[in-house]
Amino acid sequence: SQQGEEDPQALSIQEGENATMNCSYKTSINNLQWYRQNSGRGLVHLILIRSNEREKHSGRLRVTLDTSKKSSSLLITASRAADTASYFCATDSYMIYNQGGKLIFGQGTELSVKP
């Protein structure tokens, strides 16, 4: 089962521009995470924001979370060609501690950064 939607599905920008991706989800969550995937290989964890947090920064990444609207956004500033990848939001909604997570992914955004 999939958690929600991401938009846009595809985004093409020039190097140096900012990229914003949005994610909506349906159920209550413990945290929301963003991942990057290059060329259909493994996913790389970018950032995690907990349900009681509203904004988080990590380097060129800024994530916001609005639990009342069940939505999140990822901003990548000063983009580079190396940022070209698929970006996925994922929500973790484990109900029982000590039993691992239950990470469910959104549909993803394909980002293309042109030199």
Place this chain on the structure above:
Amino acid sequence: DTEVTQTPKHLVMGMTNKKSLKCEQHMGHRAMYWYKQKAKKPPELMFVYSYEKLSINESVPSRFSPECPNSSLLNLHLHALQPEDSALYLCASSQVDFVDRGGYGYTFGSGTRLTVV
């Protein structure tokens, strides 16, 4: 060691074959996961293991059989697969949340690209 290692990277198998996918991590993570990803789609959760015990099975067909022999290893045994099972199979691991610390990020392997012929 901050990696999840998956073998093999590529696998082609017939519908009558039995094969296994392997996953290994040495980060001390006590939760391990299998995901399936079709082309241009998001990963879909298949199984969750916590402390070597199966805690979530997302209604996966019995032709997929997971096994967690110890805290570092996770296997996925494959038998009588169908061509539609061709996909990228991803393994991941994470710490386990004992109290409400809000969870942890996952570390993913590079995946096994499986083709069923």
